[in-house]
Amino acid sequence: MKYVIGVDLGTSAVKLLLMNQKGQLVQEVAKEYPLMQEKAGHSEQNPEDWVEQAISGLNELTDSFTGDVADIEGISFSGQMHGLVLLDDYKEVIRPAILWNDTRTTVECQEITERVGKDKLLQLPKNIALEGFTLPKMEWVRKHEPENYEQAKLFLLPKDYLRFRLTGELHMDYSDAAGTLLLDMEDRSWSKEMCEAFDIQPDFCPPLVPSHAMVGNIKKEIAEQTGLSEQIKVFAGGADNACRAIGAGILEEGETMASLGTSGVVLSYEDAGDKSFAGKVHYLNHAAPDAYYTMGVTLAAGYSLSWFKNTFAKDVPFDDLLNKAADVPVGANGLLFTPYLVGERTPHVDSTIRGSFIGIDSSHNMKHFTRAVMEGITFSLNESVEIFRENGKVIDRIIAIGGGAKSDIWLQIQADIYNAAVIKLSSEQGPGMGAAMLAAYGSGWFSSLQECAAVFLEKEKTVEPIPENVEKYKDLFALYQSIYTSTNQINKDLMKYRNNDEG
Known part of the structure; x- marks a missing residue:
């Protein structure tokens, strides 16, 4: 039997699912980490906590695994969207990550809209500027922490930083990049126009890949720490909502x-x-x-x-x-x-x-x-x-x-x-399931994610609307x-x- 791991890097914990080829959940591990909210509206985390707890979780998973770890063929990731991780020339983290639920950037959102225009935002990244997105966080650091911004040579999103630490490879998938306000969503490329508007150099943005793309293998020292095989295939993964959708069969x-x-x-x-x-x-x-x-x-x-x-x-x-x-x-x-x-x-x-x-x-x-x-x-x-x-x-x-x-x-x-x-x-495992399905598809177990969903997902019940209630609710909804x-x-x-x- 072959296996894959789905890693969901959430806001409060990293959750790991070990799935077999029949779509059965073999093991589940969760490791919590703290949230830093030192000021009203601020929400940050130390990226090192993600790495330490993910490695701890992988180690716990392999410790209790009764099979051959070489049969764990692939690993992929889901992660909290929008969070800003800034790296310096040495690929070291400059400051704590600013998370998706941080609301300090209202002024920056207004400035972004004024500089680019709402129509251009809806044409390129296809979304208006909201506090949750990544670009407003960059602009906040540029304005309020210029010394940190000056050091920054590259940005990543949370799951991409975790994957980088496990593999040494730098990538970002389209689904997570779409939540930055810097992606030309339809063209699937970093928007030259958006980047130029905010003086962002091309190499400040990581290489883009599809979510099912294999991006490398884990490093030798990570294999030693986790008990995994160095040959395990690492796949890019996706944003948590996109992976949650895959894990629910929205395909x-x-x-x-x-x-x-x-x-x-x-x-x-x-x-x-x-x-x-x-x-x-x-x-x-x-x-x-x-x-x-x-x-x-x-x-x-x-x-x-x-x-x-x-x-x-x-x-x-x-x-x-x-x-x-x-x-x-x-x-x-x-x-x-x-x-x-x-x-x-x-x-x-x-x-x-x-x-x-x-x-x-x-x-x-x-x-x-x-x-x-x-x-x-x-x-x-x-x-x-x-x-x-x-x-x-x-x-x-x-x-x-x-x-x-x-x-x-x-x-x-x-x-x-x-x-x-x-x-x-019948069984709902959230974004981690979507990540595991991306690893299964990337490993070649299935010809499509739809084929994977037919094996991994099962419907328990269907509830039909009651016509009399529908009419009452239409009136109440108005x-x-x-x-x-x-x-x-x-x-x-x-x-x-x-x-x-x-x-």
Whole structure:
């Protein structure tokens, strides 16, 4: 039996999956590392922590592996997007990595838009300048840490730095590069126009490769530290959302997934890079060959439900909370919730908007509020679904992953609000599965990722929309959409009263 490893370099931990040729999970290892948030809005990590914990995880994996390590043929990577790692002439890290969830770069985003123009951003990188992307982080370092920027000779993204340390080879794949604002997405090359606009030299950007490309083998000292064979093939891998999509089988036109984690993502496969979504959703290169995807984001999806539980029902088990909400009819007895606890991304790029409960009266109790929160999160995700449909996409089935796939009632709410069949997978392993599938495909086990998905992924159940509920939710969705325009100015005015809690 042959094996591959999928490595997912996340924000809180690196997760490693050992998969065999039958698509079976043989072993899983996770190693945590700290997040540094020394100032409000800052989010950084020490890249050395990624390397140490990944090596530790690989060592743990091989220690308990009962087969021949030479049968572990390939390894590939998924990683948190957008994070900035700056290297000097000696390929040494200059400063801690600035992560995707760092929000210090609002001014830089405005300056980027003014310098290049929104139309040019939508023509080349295909996305507007947002705090999460990499270029605004570069500009922040250039402005606020000129001595560090002066030393910088090359930038990498998190997983690419980890792979470099394991192999000594420098590369970046298209799917991760698409989140930098420096890639000409359709041409799959570093944009000369974008780089020149910000005085970025060509050799500041690493060589580009497809996600399934073999980029080398691990170094001898890494083989000794991890127990892996020096002959193991190392593949480039992809951005976490692109790998999550592969791991959910989003590999052809018409396939869409809804992921409910701390944040929520609706991601849909695109077979071409020449469409226009006017910046309403992210439009990025897929980790699947010659493909793209569109993506809408709800910043506080599962986080909204966790916040609600921890604040108002701390001692109630999650299952009990959701099961009681199943007894509540559509619309939560006239109660609506907007999940804007930390601002919103799609379709409203608004850092000041905040959440609301609308329609509270004395008849409402815990189960009504729970139902309203679940419906509100799903309404927010549905805004992305509707943007896709407005742009001509047919969405009649959606793969549900994350926390929203673990609850039968939430699966039904999703089917009814999306007005689409909602499919739950029998085993869901997230971006690490996509990375493992890229390694399996790159190793030649399968002729395509679709063929790999047929072996590695299995559907457990399909939940169909209930027509009566669909009609009710259409009416409620229109009311939900009106809340943003009714409350955005109120929330702006309330900003001066926030962060004043002295208790």
